[in-house]
Each structure stands twice: as C-alpha cells, then as structure tokens.
Amino acid sequence: MAYSSVPYRAERVSEGEMLDRAVAFRDSMQTRRSVRQFSPDPVPRQVIELAVETASTAPSGAHRQPWTFVLIGDQETKRAIREAAETEERENYEGGRIPPHWREALEPLGTDWRKPYLETVPWIVVLFEQRYGIDTGGSKIHHFYVKESVGIAAGLFVAALHNAGLATLTHTPSPMAFLSRLLDRPENERPFCLFPIGYPAPDCEVPAIERKHLNEVLVEAPGTGV
Ligand code: IYR
Numbered sequence: 001m002a003y004s005s006v007p008y009r010a011e012r013v014s015e016g017e018m019l020d021r022a023v024a025f026r027d028s029m030q031t032r033r034s035v036r037q038f039s040p041d042p043v044p045r046q047v048i049e050l051a052v053e054t055a056s057t058a059p060s061g062a063h064r065q066p067w068t069f070v071l072i073g074d075q076e077t078k079r080a081i082r083e084a085a086e087t088e089e090r091e092n093y094e095g096g097r098i099p100p101h102w103r104e105a106l107e108p109l110g111t112d113w114r115k116p117y118l119e120t121v122p123w124i125v126v127l128f129e130q131r132y133g134i135d136t137g138g139s140k141i142h143h144f145y146v147k148e149s150v151g152i153a154a155g156l157f158v159a160a161l162h163n164a165g166l167a168t169l170t171h172t173p174s175p176m177a178f179l180s181r182l183l184d185r186p187e188n189e190r191p192f193c194l195f196p197i198g199y200p201a202p203d204c205e206v207p208a209i210e211r212k213h214l215n216e217v218l219v220e221a222p223g224t225g226v
Contacts (some may be wrong), residue, residue, distance in 0.1 A: 007125070015051055028120070029162065032158070033167070033200075033206045034064075034168070034206055036170070036171045036199040036206075037117065037203070039202065040118060040121075040122065040169065041122065042073050043123060043198055043199070045073065048123050048125065048197060050164070051160035051164060052069045054160035054224040055160060057156065058152065058153035058156050059152060059154075061146070061148070062143030064130075064144060066129060066130040066131075066149055067123040067149070067192075068126065068128040070128060070183050071123065071125055072123065072125070072183070073123055075117070077124075077183075078185075081179070081182060081194075082118035084182060085115050085118060085173035085178075085194075088174060089113035089174075093112055107131055111177055115171075120196075120201075121196040125195045125196075125197060126179050126194045126197050127153070127178075127192045127193045127195065128190060128192075129146050129150040129189065129190050130143055130189055134188060155175065158170065158195075161195075166197055166198065166199065167199060167200045168195045168197045169196055170193050170195065171193070171194045171196060172193055172194065176190075176194070179191040
C-alpha cells in the first residue's frame, strides 16, 4: 500500500546565505580528525542519543532504515571489547594476517594492535547493519542497499558528533564477529563499524595528512561547461 503524501516546504535561502552556510559547514568539517588518543572526561549520554537520531535521518533503500546503534558506557564491557579487539588485531599485525601491501599502507599512520582508547572513552557506539528485518510476526523483511544505507548513516553520525564538539574514530577491528557475541546481537545483524567517542586527549596528536584538493575529487562530465 502506498504511503499517503504530505506537503514538503523546505526553507529556501538566498544564494548569498547558501554560500555562507556551505563555507561554514565545509570549514567546520575540515577541522574534523580521526582521533586515537581520547580524554576520559564524561560526555552527556543525551548528546550521543541526539547524534544517533541525526544519523538515523539517513536515506535508506526502500526506507527500511537497516541499522542498529548499540551504546556501551560501562567499563566492564569496554574492557571486554578492548581485549577482544586487541586479540584480533595482534593476530593481524604480529601473526601476519595483514598482507604486505596493507602493512605498507598503514605504516605512515603508525597504527598497531594496541587499542587502549577503547577503555579510555566515556562511550563506545557499535553500528550494526541489519541484513534483513524481522516483522512483529517474526517473518523476515527484505532490506535493500544495506551497506550503502548504513554507510550514509555512519557518515552522518561522524558529522553529528563533530558538530557537537566530540571526536571519534571509525574503527573496524577485524574480524568483528566478537562484537555480535559480546553485545548479544541477533542473527540478522552484523557489525559495521565501531565508534569510540569522547573528547580528544589534551596532548592528542594526529598524523599531518592533507585532504585531496577539490580538483582531485571533482571532475566535470563532458558537456558540463562552466
Ligand atoms: N583495523 C586495524 C587496521 C587498520 C586498517 C585500516 I584500512 C586503517 O585505516 C587503520 C587501521 C586497526 O584498527 O589497527
């Protein structure tokens, strides 16, 4: 059955205002960095909830909203996640599970198997993708473009946290199946990304990387003109 439709009257701003807003948002997002050193300072739970609400505005295939955000705030679970993530990552880095081309790509970032920040942060959010849904009668509901939909939600989540003045890291300990067990998630869900969330540590440092310039990421299709 079709949805009924409702009027949509989005605010229309002048071009000047539009440019100002676009510049301000670009400038703000340019200051975002992925962080691996966090402060243990507490962060209000409500801010995380608001960021999840923002993330959950993401468009999704057939509006199935195929995501679950799992909030972790207790020290014991954080420690269990750290231990399991480090066990896997140690095998990756020291057990030779990372192929040479991957090791080379990571070397400039200086990452290793140690993930102490998983215990330092006030909050961890693990984003799960729902490979399919389950209706109230227990039947499976098809989900569409799950990776794309959840990826967009993850991007909005990162932006929402940054906008609130918080830092995070898109962390994908590999393999991530331990998160399903530790967090007792149902069979239809798979871990997509783990987000340690907090303030950067006062002595936090990040790699001196640069972002690609506009002309490296935007090309004109033939016939577009000026
Ligand atoms: N998941 C590992 C390895 C890793 C992979 C990529 I690609 C990175 O950009 C960073 C790390 C880890 O967390 O160390």
